Amino acid sequence: MAIFKGAGVALITPFHEDGSVNYDKLAELIEEQVEGGTDAIIACGTTGEASTMSEKEHMDVVRFIIEKVAHRIPVIAGTGSNCTATAIELSKQAEKDGADGVLLVTPYYNKATQNGLIKHFTAIADSINIPCILYNIPSRTGVTIQPETMAYLYNNVKNIVGVKDATGNIEMSTKLMTLVDKDFALYSGDDDEVVPLLALGGSGVISVLSNVAPRETHEICQKWFDGDIKGSLDAQLKAFNLIKALFAEVNPIPVKAAMNLQGKKVGSLRLPLTEASDATKDLLKKEMEKYGIL
Numbered sequence: 001m002a003i004f005k006g007a008g009v010a011l012i013t014p015f016h017e018d019g020s021v022n023y024d025k026l027a028e029l030i031e032e033q034v035e036g037g038t039d040a041i042i043a044c045g046t047t048g049e050a051s052t053m054s055e056k057e058h059m060d061v062v063r064f065i066i067e068k069v070a071h072r073i074p075v076i077a078g079t080g081s082n083c084t085a086t087a088i089e090l091s092k093q094a095e096k097d098g099a100d101g102v103l104l105v106t107p108y109y110n111k112a113t114q115n116g117l118i119k120h121f122t123a124i125a126d127s128i129n130i131p132c133i134l135y136n137i138p139s140r141t142g143v144t145i146q147p148e149t150m151a152y153l154y155n156n157v158k159n160i161v162g163v164k165d166a167t168g169n170i171e172m173s174t175k176l177m178t179l180v181d182k183d184f185a186l187y188s189g190d191d192d193e194v195v196p197l198l199a200l201g202g203s204g205v206i207s208v209l210s211n212v213a214p215r216e217t218h219e220i221c222q223k224w225f226d227g228d229i230k231g232s233l234d235a236q237l238k239a240f241n242l243i244k245a246l247f248a249e250v251n252p253i254p255v256k257a258a259m260n261l262q263g264k265k266v267g268s269l270r271l272p273l274t275e276a277s278d279a280t281k282d283l284l285k286k287e288m289e290k291y292g293i294l
Contacts (some may be wrong), residue, residue, distance in 0.1 A: 001098075001131075001161060001181050002135065002161065002162060002185035002203040002204075003040065003074050003076060003100055003131050003161065004040035004074045004076075004102040004203070004204065005204050005225065006012060006038075006040070006203075006204045006205075006218055006221040007037075007039050007040075007204055007205050007210050007214070007217040007220065008037030008038065008039055008041065008042050008047065008074075008076065008187070008204065008205070008206045008207065008209055008210070009033050009038045009041055009042065009128045009210035009214060009217075010042045010045045010046070010047035010207060010208055010210070010211075011029065011030075011033065011039070011041050011042060011043060011047065011065070011211065012029070012048060012051075012211055012252055012256055012259065012266060013026065013044070013049050014026055014029065014264075014265075014267050015266075015267035015268035015269075015270065016247065016267060017266060017267065017268070019070050019082070019270060021060075021061060022104045022266075022267060025265065025266060026064065026065070026066050026068075027059070027064075028070045028264075029266070030065060030263070031068075034073060036210075036214030036215045036218070036249060037214060037215050037218040037219075037222075038073065038217075038218060039073060039074075039204065039218060039221070040073055040074040040076060040100075041065060041069060041073060041074075041075050041076070042075075042076045042077075042078060042206055043061060043062045043066075043075055043077050043078060043102055044058050044061055044062050044077060044079075045078035045105075045135075046078075046101055046140065046251065046252070047208055047211070047252045047255065048252075049252065049269065049270055049273070050078050052270040052271070052273075055089070055090065056271070058090065059090065059094070062075075062077045062079075062093075062094055062097060062099065064066065066097050066098045066099060067098075074100035075098075076100060076101045076102065076133065077091075077097075077098065077102050077103070078102070078103045079091040079093075079094050079102045079103070079124075080102075080103065080104040080105030080106070080107075080135060081107070082107040082109055082110050084107075084119075084120050084124065087090060087104060087119060087124045087212045088127045091108065091127060091128050094128075095128045095129065095130050100131070101130050101131040101132065101133060101161075102124075102128070102131075102132050102133070103133050103135050103164060104132055104133070104135060104146075105135040105137065106136060106137065106143045106145055106188060107120055107141065107143065107175035108140065108141040108142065108143070109141075109142070111143055112143055113275070114146055114149045114259045116141070116151060117149055117153075118153060119181065121134060121153055121160065121191040122153065122157050125158075125159050125160050126157070127214050128159070129159065130159065131159050131160075131161045132157075132159055132161065133161060133163060133164055133185065133187065134150065134153065134162075134163045134164070135166070136150070136163050136164065136166060136189070137164075137166040138167060138187055139166070139168070142217055144172075145163070145174075146169065147172055147175040147176035147179055150163055150176055150179075150180075151176065151180050152260035153217055154180050154184055155180070161183075161184070162184055162185025162186060162187060162203065163185075164188075164189040165186060165187065165188060165189050165190075165197065166188075166189025166190055166208045167189075168190060168193070169282050169285060170193075170196060170200075171185065173197060173200055174200055177200045178253055179200055182201065184201075185203045186202040187202065187203055187204055187206050188202060188205040188206070189205075189206055189208045191205065191207050191208055191209040191217070191239065191243045191246070192243045192244070192266060193223065194207075195224065195232055198221065198232070199226045199272055204221045204252070205221065208246055208247075208251055208252070208255050209242070209243055209246060211259060211290070212258045212259060212262060212288070213239070213293050216235065216239065216252070216291075216293075217239075219231075219235055220232055220235045220236050220239070220270050224237060239291065241287050241290070241291075242287040242290075242293075243294050244287075245283045245287040245288075246258060246284070248276075248279075248284075249280050252269070252273070253275070253276050254276055254284060256268070256269060256276075257275070257276035257280060257281050257284055258284045258288060261281065261285055261288065262293065262294060263283060
């Protein structure tokens with residue numbers, strides 16, 4: 001079963017000028033998301049720059065978000081790693097701290113086989129009791145969870161409940177949905193493909209766009225669930241150019257720039273990520289003004 005239906009925000013992590021986590025700002029962002037109608041918060045995913053955090057810092061941020069949300073909406077902790085033992089450790093801690101579920105990215109760099117993926121995800125899921133969403137993003141990890149592999153994991157591991165699908169491959173997504181039952185949770189990992197995946201029986205989106213437009217992203221999904229298909233599609237199409245601008249450089253470079261343009265003062269990024277170019281900032285400003293959020 002889906003942990004949530006609708007738009008879950010892949011929340012950024014704000015930093016001070018010295019690179020430390022800005023917890024006061026993070027608390028503000030959490031309240032903004034809850035008040036804006038976001039359906040879930042995903043803590044310390046790719047957008048949250050978890051890959052440049054220490055394990056302690058990573059879990060401190062997850063714990064802080066869980067405590068501040070206080071069960072108002074689900075919190076899903078990004079606990080994936082290319083090291084199975086590390087992912088198990090992070091997932092156990094997230095469960096202990098009260099996470100509603102975990103998001104497990106495909107192991108990166110190792111280039112595991114499909115059998116390796118099955119063993120990796122099974123070992124992590126078996127170590128905890130909360131639901132697991134797998135994260136299929138071959139463009140960043142170099143490995144694809146094939147539909148048959150995803151279906152096997154869903155059908156054989158009780159707490160693997162779905163996938164964040166950022167393959168950009170509708171044919172692959174369609175094939176997957178022929179191999180699973182109606183309770184499988186398919187979340188779009190691409191903000192420009194929310195409606196297409198909802199049409200396949202999807203449960204929503206894990207969204208970068210929600211950082212700058214939480215209400216609007218929620219409405220793309222809610223209109224669909226309410227039967228307003230045209231309204232959902234119109235909202236998807238309206239956001240298209242802004243979404244493209246938010247990915248003009250590697251995520252989360254543009255979305256942090258966009259939030260700073262909104263006056264949210266979320267700080268910079270940690271190396272090896274760098275500040276958005278002036279051209280990207282100009283593009284973001286133009287598209288955010290057209291969209292009505294600046």
